[in-house]
């Protein structure tokens with residue numbers, strides 16, 4: 142028999158970006174809240190002090206802050222007719238664990254999606270006709286518009302203190318910003334970071350070719366900043382240890398230095414770390430959640446009754462908890478029915494590395510979002526009549542560091558070991574930079590998440606099974622973006638250059654991005670979405686599922702600005718409509 | 728402003744001061760009395776002496792000593808690998824190790840039931856056995872040229888390692904060797920930060936702001952290791 146805790150009003154599963162935002166937003170309501178986090182408690186001191194936090198082996202190579210796969214992983218296959226096998230070592234993506242979640246070890250590239258991205262299917266059909274969308278694609282509209290989300294984007298960016306330059310303030314195009322962006326109500330809270338030498342070379346060249354580079358909006362702060370809640374953030378010192386590391390300097394916005402300090406001062410909030418949630422408990426009729434069950438650090442199974450359950454456990458875990466708890470109908474690709482697990486998508490990335498024998502870039506001095514981006518080939522910013530795909534991506538030069546084990550580029554043809562390898566390392570270290578693209582990922586009928594029939598986690602719960610391969614549309618798009626990157630690279634006149642593409646079919650081995658999306662997607666039709674436009678389960682109205690799991694497909698950007706905006710959007714609806722009158726919001 | 732935030736600020740200032748102070752110390756000569764004992768002198772935690780002999784020979788070919796910079800052996804790579812194998816990495820402590828086991832497709836990645844420590848133990852033994860059969864000598868006793876040929880053959884899966892997948896075995900050693908060469912000296916390799924000095928990586932230096940304004944010339948600063 143599970144130990145039983147006193148009932149509370151709200152239980153939050155997962156205390157990363159979305160869980161932290163939820164706890165902060167509910168802090169003034171007087172409700173009793175419990176936040177459950179499977180990983181351990183941590184804080185900048187003592188966990189991320191310099192120089193110990195600047196340890197490539199521990200954090201990047203051995204993955205100290207990532208999900209411990211001995212406890213839980215996913216199984217994976219490329220297609221429904223294959224047998225899925227567990228992801229035994231970390232590779233393509235790096236889910237976080239511990240207080241603050243992946244929000245502690247993100248890079249901090251903080252982009253909004255484009256207005257057209259939120260009406261993807263209707264926008265494409267209207268502009269290009271229905272036959273422009275490949276038959277295998279199951280893309281759809283989000284059920285929320287950019288204009289509706291704008292205040293929530295603004296809120297997330299101001300809570301974080303994002304450093305950037307607006308391109309479109311209330312419809313007026315601003316020099317130096319992104320002219321393609323949707324209108325924003327005001328400029329970024331802090332000015333852009335230094336884009337560095339590599340970034341300025343790229344920008345000048347891109348501009349000379351008629352493109353529109355702008356400084357990447359960064360959660361690595363260019364100035365000290367006090368956010369609207371009075372929480373202070375520091376100024377970035379370009380140490381080059383963002384992605385995969387905790388920030389020693391309070392200068393990378395994370396849940397720990399934005400929303401959690403306020404959430405934790407609420408006397409009605411209780412944080413329990415090392416509490417791994419294994420399922421959402423349901424009433425006999427399956428229509429209401431009664432709370433959640435978790436296993437604590439001592440292995441004690443515990444039932445936490447709650448009136449409202451907020452799933453904030455990151456994309457995979459939100460979907461898996463819904464599937465193992467019986468919340469919503471599982472998706473069946475053979476019949477094309479069901480919704481939970483449907484429209485799993487990813488990100489389509491590639492890069493072109495340029496080498497210069499006569500230049501030093503000091504790329505070891507970097508920040509997660511340092512450098513320029515251009516959106517000329519993203520979303521529907523260019524005419525798709527002349528190309529054979531839909532979607533697009535940004536091109537960027539990000540100087541995130543030059544950590545020697547994992548971030549060194551050597552010219553094509555360099556041997557992988559021996560005297561020549563060492564010579565090349567000596568000669569070429571810090572004489573290169575990469576142009577990268579972050580392409581959209583269209584949802585596809587045969588890409589989905591369900592419950593694995595064979596493999597389990599250490600708690601005995603079945604693993605999520607991921608079935609995924611790149612859509613042919615996205616591979617065509619990727620080649621287009623690579624062509625554009627090669628065009629710019631050539632104009633830079635490098636000594637050598639080298640295009641690099643993750644393997645097709647999709648492989649779980651090389652790191653690509655942790656931008657997994659979908660599986661509990663939002664919408665306005667319960668036949669094609671698992672949650673409504675407020676992220677509330679259609680079937681179990683006292684469960685909300687918050688995160689990138691709600692994206693119907695992924696756009697050509699990193700997800701977190703949109704994840705944060707959706708969290709605020711959902712919490713607004715919970716506070717203003719659900720709490721006064723619990724029930725279906727749609 | 729919240730109390731928490733105020734605390735954060737003062738702690739941050741303190742921390743920055745601490746970081747700057749340690750950076751100065753790193754540039755100055757270390758007093759002889761404060762020198763940590765040379766890594767490796769205390770013996771090996773996991774590797775047996777025949778294994779050390781073979782691994783020394785392999786690492787010496789993967790990163791030979793020459794005028795460009797230190798060799799892998801001098802840099803402490805074997806000590807590094809030994810400590811890794813004796814610890815959580817060697818035990819695959821953070822890998823999903825539950826069966827059933829299958830071979831899978833290349834996209835499905837690593838699917839071997841043996842943890843790295845066992846992988847090394849069986850692989851090194853089988854490698855020497857293969858060398859004795861094919862070349863009449865242990866790996867360590869072959870000429871440098873022959874050793875390179877054997878390593879190429881391993882990488883191409885042309886050596887029979889009695890059940891250990893040769894290419895994956897080679898790849899693990901190659902990866903671990905590069906890690907030991909380039910990671911913080913804390914882990915037993917990259918002695919005296921020699922590999923970092925060779926390439927100009929500043930290590931764990933927390934403040935690099937001046938470097939981002941340079942336009943093509945190198946920012947030169949002595950590297951900082953976690954242990955100072």
Ligand SMILES: Cc1cc2nc3c(=O)[nH]c(=O)nc-3n(C[C@H](O)[C@H](O)[C@H](O)COP(=O)(O)OP(=O)(O)OC[C@H]3O[C@@H](n4cnc5c(N)ncnc54)[C@H](O)[C@@H]3O)c2cc1C
Pocket residue numbers: 154155156157158159160177178179180235236237238239240241242243244245246247248249250251252384385416417418419453454455456458509655656687688689699700701702704
């Ligand atoms: C290396 C890396 C770099 C990134 N860089 C960028 C970037 O530059 N820009 C960008 O936009 N995005 C980036 N991201 C993505 C970003 O980190 C995520 O979008 C963001 O953290 C998602 O917030 P979340 O709340 O959904 O998940 P998280 O922040 O990961 O929080 C989820 C929390 O839930 C906990 N949890 C999971 N399961 C359970 C359970 N069963 N019981 C209890 N707790 C549980 C987890 O331990 C975790 O703490 C990056 C991610 C990684 C890994």
